[in-house]
Structure formats: structure tokens, C-alpha cells
Amino acid sequence: MAQYARGSAVAVIRLRNPPVNALSLAVLQTLEDGLKKADADPSVKAVMICGENGKFSAGADIRGFSSPKRLGGALGPIVSLIESSEKPVVAAIEGVALGGGLEVALGCHYRIAHVKARMGLPEVTIGLLPGAEGTQRLPRLIGVPAALDMITTGKHIPATEALKLGLVDEIVEENTIEAAIRLANKVIGQPLGPRRLSLKPVPKVPNMEAFLDEALVKVKRQARGCLAPELCFQAVRAATQSPFAEGVRRERELFQVLLSSGQAQALQYAFFAERAVRRWATPSGASWSSAAPQPVRRAAVIGLGTMGQGIVTSLVKANIPLVALEQDLENLNKGRKAVMLLLQREAMKMEGGAQILDFHNPAHLQFTVDFDLLRDVDLVIEAVFENMALKKEIFHKLSKICKPGALLCTNTSALNIDEIASATNRPQQVIGTHFFSPAHVMRLLEIIYGRHTSPTAIATAMQLAKALKKVGVVVGNCFGFVGNRMMFPYVQQAVFLLEEGSRPEAVDQVLEDFGFKIGPFRMSDLAGLDVGWRSRKDQGLTGPSLPAGTPARQRHGQRYSPLPDLLCEQGRFGQKTARGWYLYEKAGGRTATPDPWLHNFLSQYRDTHGIQTRFIDQEEILERCLFSLINEGFAILAEGIASGPEHLDVIYINGYGWPEHRGGPMFYASTVGLPRVLAKLQKYSEAHPDVPGLRPSAFLKKLVAVGNPPLKEWMSYLSQQSSKL
Ligand code: 3HC
Numbered sequence: 001m002a003q004y005a006r007g008s009a010v011a012v013i014r015l016r017n018p019p020v021n022a023l024s025l026a027v028l029q030t031l032e033d034g035l036k037k038a039d040a041d042p043s044v045k046a047v048m049i050c051g052e053n054g055k056f057s058a059g060a061d062i063r064g065f066s067s068p069k070r071l072g073g074a075l076g077p078i079v080s081l082i083e084s085s086e087k088p089v090v091a092a093i094e095g096v097a098l099g100g101g102l103e104v105a106l107g108c109h110y111r112i113a114h115v116k117a118r119m120g121l122p123e124v125t126i127g128l129l130p131g132a133e134g135t136q137r138l139p140r141l142i143g144v145p146a147a148l149d150m151i152t153t154g155k156h157i158p159a160t161e162a163l164k165l166g167l168v169d170e171i172v173e174e175n176t177i178e179a180a181i182r183l184a185n186k187v188i189g190q191p192l193g194p195r196r197l198s199l200k201p202v203p204k205v206p207n208m209e210a211f212l213d214e215a216l217v218k219v220k221r222q223a224r225g226c227l228a229p230e231l232c233f234q235a236v237r238a239a240t241q242s243p244f245a246e247g248v249r250r251e252r253e254l255f256q257v258l259l260s261s262g263q264a265q266a267l268q269y270a271f272f273a274e275r276a277v278r279r280w281a282t283p284s285g286a287s288w289s290s291a292a293p294q295p296v297r298r299a300a301v302i303g304l305g306t307m308g309q310g311i312v313t314s315l316v317k318a319n320i321p322l323v324a325l326e327q328d329l330e331n332l333n334k335g336r337k338a339v340m341l342l343l344q345r346e347a348m349k350m351e352g353g354a355q356i357l358d359f360h361n362p363a364h365l366q367f368t369v370d371f372d373l374l375r376d377v378d379l380v381i382e383a384v385f386e387n388m389a390l391k392k393e394i395f396h397k398l399s400k401i402c403k404p405g406a407l408l409c410t411n412t413s414a415l416n417i418d419e420i421a422s423a424t425n426r427p428q429q430v431i432g433t434h435f436f437s438p439a440h441v442m443r444l445l446e447i448i449y450g451r452h453t454s455p456t457a458i459a460t461a462m463q464l465a466k467a468l469k470k471v472g473v474v475v476g477n478c479f480g481f482v483g484n485r486m487m488f489p490y491v492q493q494a495v496f497l498l499e500e501g502s503r504p505e506a507v508d509q510v511l512e513d514f515g516f517k518i519g520p521f522r523m524s525d526l527a528g529l530d531v532g533w534r535s536r537k538d539q540g541l542t543g544p545s546l547p548a549g550t551p552a553r554q555r556h557g558q559r560y561s562p563l564p565d566l567l568c569e570q571g572r573f574g575q576k577t578a579r580g581w582y583l584y585e586k587a588g589g590r591t592a593t594p595d596p597w598l599h600n601f602l603s604q605y606r607d608t609h610g611i612q613t614r615f616i617d618q619e620e621i622l623e624r625c626l627f628s629l630i631n632e633g634f635a636i637l638a639e640g641i642a643s644g645p646e647h648l649d650v651i652y653i654n655g656y657g658w659p660e661h662r663g664g665p666m667f668y669a670s671t672v673g674l675p676r677v678l679a680k681l682q683k684y685s686e687a688h689p690d691v692p693g694l695r696p697s698a699f700l701k702k703l704v705a706v707g708n709p710p711l712k713e714w715m716s717y718l719s720q721q722s723s724k725l
């Protein structure tokens, strides 16, 4: 609702719809009523629009876009109504003015903002464009380059930057509402024409067309198949080419295209999924609503390799003092140097007055090889080599040294949390915190509870994720947890496709065209082929412990491809050795070139094993890789490892470069249609009976049998979830 009040000559319209004053149809109606009332009341000389509870508005109510009585289109005329008012209208911006919220403010004649307020047009991030005339007003106010940047990226800008851009007229440190009323009183009677943005020309940029052409190339490159950025661009270009009213018509047309594109639904699903996973629950009944986190005043990180360095950086950025521990001085010095470099870079990037802990102060960041210094920390994150015996040794030591309440976290990628916990005297305080590389950049934190992990431990890990500005997703304990477990069959299919006749660049291209940031072979070269090789040797799948006489392409009666092992035996570990699935310009180089040696090697391999090369089309590549990953997702849901498909989708979008405009793998499966996913898996499984990853999961079959219900109903078809606690 919006609330109308009139004390003096200034009428106040307050947008009220907790928690973020989203502009629902009801709010819009009262906003319109308030404006008309103020217009009709001769004692009202000016109007001030503000939001309830220190927030202006987060824009249109996103849920409204999927309801039959659609929101799209309703706001624009109201913004026009504000602008055409004969009485000055002032926006008092506190907290956030985003999307339609900022468009309302752009309709006002004056804008005043609190110094801590943030503004932006983030519609592009939910698959839309600013559809309430924002694409036409913003360029007129702040110029095309700045407007294009804000609209095509959706970034939020702090009030200080908004002032520099001319987006707001004034910023205040104290009471924004009072300042806005003062301003409103001051401007009574002043001419409004120059304050109406729709009447202003778009400021000229030298060589506008060349500038726009260049900007379009950049927008397209960054969009990777997502429609919204390009349509945002087109709407802004219309502002440079046509009068205001025509630009608005174009904006509306483009908005409708996006609204019905499917991508908007996927991105809006992803927006709500990310928020839904915060309300975690486990099969045993523990949940966010009853568990309280412990405070983390001081932490520790063990192991300063690739992951440890990023984790330390993340903690420092979140202003959590910590101790960083290595096994010896040589590794400590190496780790310290790398961490300091990362921190210096991060400190330079901090914006909007944000502060980073003084990392030169040992009271904030202490480097050591002495376990005794971990005595009084509240939380430890272990990031040593992926080796069960080593991890158990460390956890045993920790349980003797750390204070009784300390939470013990492991950054293992796949190992059994319960087995690690068994080495301690406090399994209830042991939990998996699986970061993704680079750990100070990637948003995902997979949080894995074991059989004995307490609800407090889960709540504390979730709180940590929030403090680190990451998305925490709570999942159960199984080999590879959720993310890596779904990744195994995907990568396996990619390698099988090479055996059968494809090439790394062909497989990568199909998946990158689908929208992945990076295909499976480029990914494997980046991460290092040796990582998986070590793990397969530990599992006895290759290397000296493989029993003599094991068939080259079979393990435990299932199909196995030794291709990655053979590459490792040749010293081809990927980027780090300048050779892997591709060729690189130098060790550590990043430019992947298809490698004739590898093509030849693949032909010889097929000859050796009597595999007939065949042409594999793009559809088969895509379906075998994605549907096997999705199939594993259904098995995970059926086992109760994750409490809903949203969890899997949030994990894939934030940790594995899944294209967000496709909503995550499980959402994607729902858009393809489960009967089709099942039919394709059945077909591929018949062709490859020795590949369990292609055998349709019982849960998928059940969902098809009950009529392909919508995603939000899937979990209700599980008869009972297996308890993992
Ligand atoms: N519509 C509906 N619900 C919204 C919403 C919106 N625009 N913005 C936030 N919410 C809901 C969230 O779902 C969440 O609900 P929950 O508590 O039930 O999970 C609650 O408000 C609080 O949001 P957050 O948990 O995200 O709170 P934060 O403090 O972390 O962030 C925020 C606040 C920065 C405002 C963030 O919510 C946000 O970015 N919101 C979306 C902003 C946006 O995309 N606006 C554009 C809308 S489209 C539009 O305006 C079209 C127009 O051009 C015609």
C-alpha cells in the first residue's frame, strides 16, 4: 500500500509494502490515488514520495510478473503522471531505489538521497528491461554511456556515485525525509519544465553511432546467450534515435518480448531459489527457524594452497580476524606472499567507503606453523591436500587443541564428512564447507552436514556464508556431495564422446553455446588433470594398485575411459604444463588451441581399442552431457541429500558456471519436459548399457508416470526421504 498524509503544504506519499516496498498493483493504485488527491487539493503546494522503513522501493513486485493480472505496463503511466504534476514532486531516497523504484524517482522533479542509499536498474538480472520509461529517462539525465552501463549490467551504485553522475540532486547524512520536505518547500513555485526529464534532449556523445556499435559488441560478448542485455541496449539506442514517446513505445515492445521469452521466468526463478535455500532444513527436522548460529569472532585456516589462499582472503574481506597455518616455513612463506598479493588487489577494488581489515596487523591476520595458536579460535577451516588419512590426522589434532565450542570445518571436495568427524571428540561440531575456486570470488559455499552435525553448526556455517557474501546451500553427505556428484557423469559423458569420435573443441563448443562459461575440457585443463588422476589412483581405478588383468575400458563391470589417465601419464596436466586436452602458448598460458597431437592420439586410441569413429551431432553431445547430470540430480533428490531442486540449481548457477538464464539444471529439465528427458535417457542407456549414469533414475520415472508435475511439486511425490542425520 502507499500511504497519503498532508501536514503542511507538502503532501507525503509513503510507499509501504514490507520488506522492500515492492510495487504491487495495490501499491501502484494508492500511489496514483495519492497523486490525484494532492493535485486536487489547493492547499497542497508540493509532494514528497518516500518509502516505509528506510527503504524507497526495490521496484516492481517480481511475483506479479507471473500472475494473470500482470504488472508490466502498469507503472509507466504512473511515472508519467508524477512527472506531469503541476506541483513539484521530490523523491526522498533511503536504503534502495531499484528498478521500478528508481523509475518512480526519475519521474519526480527532484531527487534527494541518503548517503548510504543504493540505486540501480537491475531488471536485466531478472531477464527484463526497465519497463516504466527508465530506458528513456535515465540517458536524458546522466548521458548515454553511464545509462547504458547501469541498464545493461544492472549494477547498484552508491549515492555518492549517483551524485557525481547527476542522478540525484543532493545527498544527506541525516534525516532524508526532513531534507526532502525542506527541498520541496523551497522549490514551490519554481518552473517545472526544466525538471521534466521526458522534455530534455539526450546529451550528445561525439560519434554516437560508433560508440553504440562498440558498446553492442561488448554487451553481446558478455551476455553469452542471455537476451535481456541486448534488448536493454536496443531500448537505450531508441532513446538516442527517437523522440521520447516513440522511445517509450519501443521500450514497451521490447519489454513484452522479454516477458514472454522464457529467460525472464528462469532468471526470476533463480532469484527466488537463491532466497529459498536460506531457509534450510534437514530430513531429521533441524531447520533455520529453530537453530541459532554461534558468533565467529576469530577463525583459522589450515593449508595455504590454492583454496586456503582464497579462503583467507574471503575472511579478511569480511573483517573476521584469523590465524593462517601451514605445514612448514617454506609453504608458509609461499602462502603468505600469495595471500598478501590477493589482499592488496582486493583492497584496491573495495568501493563505496567499504573497509578491509588491516591485514598487516598480526592481531588481524597471523601466519604460523604452530597449531597451539588455534587454541581460542571459534572456527577452523581445513584446506590441506585431499587425502583422508591427512585430514583425519589434522582433525584429531584440532579436537585436542581447539576450545570445546569451536566449529571444525573441512573444505574437502568429495570425502566423507562422517569419517573425518570420527577422528574427533566432537563430531557434532564437524561440518563440510566446500568453497569453489577462486574462493574469494566464487559465490557458492556448499555446506555439508554429517550424521552427527548439530543444527547450531549448520546455522553457524550459513551465517558464515552470509558474512562472506556467499550463497550457502545446505546438503547431505555423499561422495562428491551435490555439485561434484552431478559433475562426474557429465564429465564422464564428455570423455566417452571423445572415444566415440568427437573432439574436445566440439564438445566444449556445444556446451559453451548452451551458455556455460567454459566447456568440460577447458575446465579440466584449467583445474589440472592431475587432480582427478590422483583421486582415481586413490580409488584404485588406475595406477599401481589396479589389479593385473583389469580390462582397459572397464571397471567393476562398468564402462571406464582411461583417456584422462593416459594424458596424465604423458605429463599433460592442462594449462600448468602447457598441454592437456588443448595446447597452450606456455605453462600457465590461457589461450587454448586445438592440438593435432591429441587428434592423432585419439585416432590411434580408437584403432587400438577397435572403436569405430562416428559423427556425433550437437544434439547428442548436449543431451548426453546435460541429461546425465540432471539424472544424477534426481537421484540426489530421491536420497534426501538436498531438500529441493532449487538447491541443485543454486549450486550449479553459483559454483559451476551454469547459465543463469536457463535457471539451473533441474529448472532446465522442467522446461524441456521430464517425459522428453526420460525418453532420451532411455534411448542413450539402451545404446550404452554399461553406463549407469545414463540409466534413468527411479524418481524421474515416477515424476513422468504421475504426469510431469511442475517443479515446485516434485518433492511431494517422494514417498519418504531417507534420513541423513
Ligand atoms: N519483488 C518481490 N519481492 C522482492 C523484491 C521484488 N522486487 N525484492 C525483494 N523481494 C523479496 C525477496 O524475495 C525476499 O523475500 P523473502 O524474505 O520472502 O525471501 C525479501 O524481499 C527480502 O529480499 P532479500 O532477501 O533479497 O533482501 P536483501 O536485503 O538481501 O536485498 C534487495 C534487498 C537489494 C532489494 C534485493 O532483494 C533485490 O535486489 N531485489 C530485487 C530488485 C529488482 O530486481 N528490482 C527490479 C524489479 S523489476 C521492475 O522493477 C520492472 C520495472 O522496470 C517495470
Ligand code: NAI
Binding pocket: 302, 303, 304, 305, 306, 307, 308, 325, 326, 327, 328, 331, 335, 383, 384, 385, 386, 387, 390, 394, 411, 412, 413, 414, 434, 435, 436, 437, 527
Ligand atoms: P593445494 O595442494 O593447492 O594446497 C594444499 C596446502 O595444504 C598446501 O599448501 C600444503 O602445504 C598444505 N598442507 C598439507 N599438509 C598440511 C598440514 N599438515 N598442515 C598444514 N598445511 C598443510 O590444494 P588445494 O587445491 O588448495 O585443495 C585443498 C583442499 O580443497 C582439498 O581438500 C581439495 O580437494 C579441496 N578443494 C579444491 C578445489 C580446487 O579447485 N583446487 C575446489 C574445492 C575444494
